[in-house]
Amino acid sequence: MIGLWRSLRGELYLLRHRRSVFWMHVGVFLLASLYVAGARIKLEMVKAAGGGGIGEVAAWNFWPQFGDGTRAGLFLVEIATLIFLAGGLPREITSGAVRDPLARRISRSAFALSRCVVAVILPLTLFVCAIAGSAASSALLFDAGDIMSGGDVLFAIEDEGIDLLLYKSMAHAILPLLALAMFSVWMSTTFRHGVAGVGVGLSAMLAPSLLHETMGKRAPWLFSDVLPAMGQDSFLKEANERAAGNADAYPYSFDEIVSIGWISPLPALAISLVFALLMFRRKQV
Amino acid sequence: MSDSPAIEVRGLKVRLGGKPILKGVNLEVRQGDLYGLLGRNGAGKTTAMRCLLGYLPYQGGSCKVLGVDSPRIHQVAKPYGVALDPPGMDDTLTLRQNLEVAWIRGGIRGGRTVSEALDLVGLSHRQNNRGDRLSHGQGRRAAVARALLGSPELLVLDEPLSGLDPEGVERMLALFAELTQSAGVTIVLSSHHLREVEHVCNRVGLIEDGITLLEGEVPELLASAGDGLRIRSANADGVAKILQGLPSVLPEITTVGAETSVRVAPGFDAAAALTKLVEEGLGVEEFAREGASLVDVFHQALEKDKQSSEEAA
Numbered sequence: 001m002i003g004l005w006r007s008l009r010g011e012l013y014l015l016r017h018r019r020s021v022f023w024m025h026v027g028v029f030l031l032a033s034l035y036v037a038g039a040r041i042k043l044e045m046v047k048a049a050g051g052g053g054i055g056e057v058a059a060w061n062f063w064p065q066f067g068d069g070t071r072a073g074l075f076l077v078e079i080a081t082l083i084f085l086a087g088g089l090p091r092e093i094t095s096g097a098v099r100d101p102l103a104r105r106i107s108r109s110a111f112a113l114s115r116c117v118v119a120v121i122l123p124l125t126l127f128v129c130a131i132a133g134s135a136a137s138s139a140l141l142f143d144a145g146d147i148m149s150g151g152d153v154l155f156a157i158e159d160e161g162i163d164l165l166l167y168k169s170m171a172h173a174i175l176p177l178l179a180l181a182m183f184s185v186w187m188s189t190t191f192r193h194g195v196a197g198v199g200v201g202l203s204a205m206l207a208p209s210l211l212h213e214t215m216g217k218r219a220p221w222l223f224s225d226v227l228p229a230m231g232q233d234s235f236l237k238e239a240n241e242r243a244a245g246n247a248d249a250y251p252y253s254f255d256e257i258v259s260i261g262w263i264s265p266l267p268a269l270a271i272s273l274v275f276a277l278l279m280f281r282r283k284q285v
Numbered sequence: 286m287s288d289s290p291a292i293e294v295r296g297l298k299v300r301l302g303g304k305p306i307l308k309g310v311n312l313e314v315r316q317g318d319l320y321g322l323l324g325r326n327g328a329g330k331t332t333a334m335r336c337l338l339g340y341l342p343y344q345g346g347s348c349k350v351l352g353v354d355s356p357r358i359h360q361v362a363k364p365y366g367v368a369l370d371p372p373g374m375d376d377t378l379t380l381r382q383n384l385e386v387a388w389i390r391g392g393i394r395g396g397r398t399v400s401e402a403l404d405l406v407g408l409s410h411r412q413n414n415r416g417d418r419l420s421h422g423q424g425r426r427a428a429v430a431r432a433l434l435g436s437p438e439l440l441v442l443d444e445p446l447s448g449l450d451p452e453g454v455e456r457m458l459a460l461f462a463e464l465t466q467s468a469g470v471t472i473v474l475s476s477h478h479l480r481e482v483e484h485v486c487n488r489v490g491l492i493e494d495g496i497t498l499l500e501g502e503v504p505e506l507l508a509s510a511g512d513g514l515r516i517r518s519a520n521a522d523g524v525a526k527i528l529q530g531l532p533s534v535l536p537e538i539t540t541v542g543a544e545t546s547v548r549v550a551p552g553f554d555a556a557a558a559l560t561k562l563v564e565e566g567l568g569v570e571e572f573a574r575e576g577a578s579l580v581d582v583f584h585q586a587l588e589k590d591k592q593s594s595e596e597a598a
Binding site for chain 1: 335338339340341342358359360361364365366367369370371372373374375376377378382385386387389390391392431432
């Protein structure tokens with residue numbers, strides 16, 4: 001059996017059996033669910049106080065809550081992906097855990113590549129938990145269908161294509177998440193201490209938000225600008241705004257940003273993969 | 286069994302952070318050896334092991350494991366096991382899971398199973414404990430169990446006896462001896478337990494300050510170190526004076542209270558020496574000749590190295 005396949009199987013075993021990974025999934029599911037439950041409680045309180053403008057009316061609906069809950073879960077997904085992947089390898093090097101796989105006639109390249117392959121699975125399964133938690137909670141606590149006010153259709157969800165927009169924006173989240181995972185693995189093979197890798201990774205994640213005014217339309221070329229939760233130009237954030245009835249919230253042409261955002265994580269993904277492999281080749285373990 | 290060495294290290298040089306750590310390590314471990322790598326803390330034993338396993342790049346010399354250069358060690362044809370310090374247990378997994386993932390990564394199909402390996406090191410009852418719930422000694426035994434999975438032909442073990450209780454040391458040494466004698470496994474182990482190593486290892490190498498000071502067969506090294514002579518007498522100074530004039534008595538004579546200790550070269554005539562001391566009326570109360578130990582070999586080599594360094598300076 002070739003080393004890459006054996007290493008891949010080992011990494012998958014770790015993903016399945018590590019307790020920290022399991023609890024991370026539970027945490028994301030709970031956060032997404034509780035966020036939606038919190039929104040319901042908040043709306044009930046506003047209603048009881050006699051408040052409730054047009055914004056609150058729109059919020060009494062499955063779709064905006066489903067989008068918001070998913071995005072809340074994704075905040076944790078992005079942070080967890082960075083911490084778990086960027087901090088993982090340095091911790092394994094310090095504890096000596098990385099030596100055994102390399103003593104199993106697995107080359108460094110095969111080991112690093114298998115880690116990269118499995119790394120991209122983690123944010124996806126976490127993402128699924130965020131969607132599941134949010135969907136379950138939203139379905140229990142809110143009704144789907146058009147947004148109504150006093151018997152009138154205020155906002156026709158299906159006619160406006162909100163449901164499709166939300167699905168599309170979630171599909172759009174996949175590539176930036178994969179790029180984040182690969183970038184995190186690169187950080188883990190580059191820095192000796194996990195905290196340094198996480199720190200640099202976090203800086204890269206926050207840079208488009210902090211420098212958004214300066215970067216303008218160039219920002220989406222950074223993969224972290226289109227991350228679904230922390231990205232300044234998150235499509236999910238935009239879709240959620242639209243689901244809540246704020247169609248003109250976006251500062252510039254959304255379609256233009258979308259066209260950049262679909263491809264911008266790809267170079268980051270490829271560069272991170274190459275550097276992750278290169279940096280591990282001569283790493284002291 | 287092939288005649289080529291299992292491990293061959295020649296003039297190994299390593300610098301870490303600009304500082305020379307290994308300045309010329311030479312080791313030869315033959316197939317079927319139970320080889321003891323000795324040296325004080327910081328001498329370079331672990332660094333040498335990391336280099337030969339391909340974990341650490343080196344700047345000079347050569348390192349071959351089972352005929353393959355260390356940087357390409359993944360190309361070796363035969364399976365080998367490694368247990369370095371720290372043991373490298375994944376704290377988020379149970380002990381059994383730690384071994385299972387090693388089993389999967391090794392693509393092991395036969396030989397020693399996870400249960401058998403845990404049983405051999407006496408950790409079956411701890412198999413469901415997480416890595417961080419193991420004591421220091423248990424962690425070492427767990428790492429050895431992981432190295433034993435399948436049918437390794439070579440084991441590289443860094444301080445496998447460290448942190449073990451006397452019973453554990455005995456059990457581990459018996460296991461190593463059994464593996465070498467019955468299964469023909471080549472074992473390299475580093476240790477500070479010189480007395481224990483002396484009883485099981487057939488060859489040893491001594492590293493000091495990044496250089497191999499000596500290497501050889503244990504019986505030959507013990508013979509070359511000469512025997513020890515311990516004499517108890519009320520006139521210890523007189524005894525020391527007489528001994529200095531006798532042939533085959535090595536220069537350094539130690540006197541503590543009534544006891545005089547000295548090392549003697551092979552061919553020393555103990556009967557003649559005792560007769561001489563009695564004839565001189567020195568009141569000899571005890572006259573004992575003791576074989577050399579690895580501790581003596583170790584100290585002699587260090588002393589010799591110190592003297593040659595001083596002479597060179």
